[in-house]
Structures are given as C-alpha cells and as structure tokens.
Amino acid sequence: MTTLPCDPRTFKTGDYPGRLISIDVTGFNPLKLRARMRLTNSTDEISFEGMAFAGNSAVxxxxxxxxVCRSLGCSEYAANALVHWTQYDDCLFTCPDGKSAKRTCQFMLGSFTCKTDAMNLAECQMGSFWAMSNQNPLSYAGAQVVCADCGEN
Known part of the structure; x- marks a missing residue:
C-alpha cells in the first residue's frame, strides 16, 4: 500500500482510512479527545485530537x-454541562511517520452512545463528524465533564 506524504499541519482523517484503536480523554473543560487509528493494510497509525460536540443539548x-470517567479509572461522574470553547485551543495531530504538529481544534465527534457497562470510549458507537469539521463556526458548544472520584480534572 502506498502511503500519502503526510503533513501533520494539514492532513484530514479521511485521507487515511483505518480502524479505530482507541479514544482517550485529553481534557475535561471542554471534553477533548484523542483518537488513534491503525491504517488499512498497515501497521502505521495516525492520531488526532478534537472536541466532543454538545450541540443544542445541555448535557x-x-x-x-x-x-468517559471509567476510561480514566474513575467509577462515577459528578457533573456534565454545556461549555463554550474558542478555536484558539490547540489539538495535536500525528502522522504515520511520527511527525506531530499542533493546530486549531475542531469538532471530531458529534455524538456517542455507550452501553451502561462500557469501560472506554472505543466500545461506544460513534456518531457524526468523524472528519473533523465544525458544523456552526459561531457556536462552539462542547461538554464539560467532572469525575467524582478522580481528584482534580
């Protein structure tokens, strides 16, 4: 398989089809996630960060x-609320060759549905926007999450 030249400052997830390996929490206010994908027919990986979209929903x-809390080793959550963020926040993008760059965050996940016994986000069913786009650039509504038994977050 021929790999496209990768620039971490500009690549799009759709340029690199693959299988989701993990989704990790990298921030709580708003909820910021990092996805890792293994490229199709390869051992190479890409990773990228983005925000979870809360939309018109309050929580x-x-x-x-x-x-989200269980994936961090916490057993419960205490609060979850709508919070606004600015596009000045930085997200990290990493190419298959390991080159990384920070660039402006965008929404990466429009929704996710988890079973009540899910232990990490990779077990959940992902909704729209996987391709890193902002639906309404005037409304950056994300979700704030506080886990009760994990100390500060």
Whole structure:
C-alpha cells in the first residue's frame, strides 16, 4: 500500500482510512479527545485530537459521561454541562511517520452512545463528524465533564 506524504499541519482523517484503536480523554473543560487509528493494510497509525460536540443539548447522555470517567479509572461522574470553547485551543495531530504538529481544534465527534457497562470510549458507537469539521463556526458548544472520584480534572 502506498502511503500519502503526510503533513501533520494539514492532513484530514479521511485521507487515511483505518480502524479505530482507541479514544482517550485529553481534557475535561471542554471534553477533548484523542483518537488513534491503525491504517488499512498497515501497521502505521495516525492520531488526532478534537472536541466532543454538545450541540443544542445541555448535557451528554449519562452512559457516555460515565464511560468517559471509567476510561480514566474513575467509577462515577459528578457533573456534565454545556461549555463554550474558542478555536484558539490547540489539538495535536500525528502522522504515520511520527511527525506531530499542533493546530486549531475542531469538532471530531458529534455524538456517542455507550452501553451502561462500557469501560472506554472505543466500545461506544460513534456518531457524526468523524472528519473533523465544525458544523456552526459561531457556536462552539462542547461538554464539560467532572469525575467524582478522580481528584482534580
């Protein structure tokens, strides 16, 4: 398989089809996630960060937020609220060759539905926007998550 030249400052996730390996939490206010994907027919990986979109909803579903907390080793969550963010926030993008760069964050996940016993976000069903776009650039509504038994976050 021929790999495209990769620039971490400009690549799009759709340029690199693959299988989701993990989704990790990198921030809580707003909820910022890092996805890792293994490229199709390869051992190479890409990773990228982005924000979870809260949309018009005031909060994320309880099972999804509980899964966010469980993925960090916490057993429960205490709060989840709508929070606005600015596009000045930086997100990290990493190419298959390991080159990384920070660039302006965008939404990476429009929704996710988790079973009540899910332990990490990779077990959840992902919704729209996987391609890193902002639906409404005037409204950057994300979700804030506070996990009850994990100390500060």
């Amino acid at each position: 994320l579903p309880v099972a999804a937020v509980t899964t």
